[in-house]
Amino acid sequence: MKIVVVGASGRLGKRLVSKLREHGHEVVAASRSSGVNAVTGEGLAEVLVGAQVVVDVTSSPSFEDTAVLEFFKKSTQKLLAAEADAGDCKLKCVKGQKLRSNELLNLRHSYYDFST
Secondary structure (H helix, E strand, C coil): CEEEEECCCCHHHHHHHHHHHHCCCEEEEECHHHCCCCCCCCCHHHHHCCCCEEEECCCCCCCCHHHHHHHHHHHHHHHHHHHHHHCCCCEEEECCCCCCCCHHHHCCCCEEECCC
């Protein structure tokens, strides 16, 4: 199974990529350092081609409430648009900092929020 891990250069992302590979999955480690930017959408279309699973483990560069919310809104919208274009992805997961707002849940998507 081809799994794309977005945010793969972070602490959680590195561990997840390693574990998925240990279990025999084809894993693409996507991060800003590899040319994939979830906020701008740069590189997303290319990296999602043929992926069955996308795991988003990105983290906001700021802990300020408004900045965190804006980061996740933008990145989620970009990921969903790229995933829709790719057409093959079956499951999307998001891990992020705890949010005090349910605004992200109002977006139409099938992401699961494991941060709470």
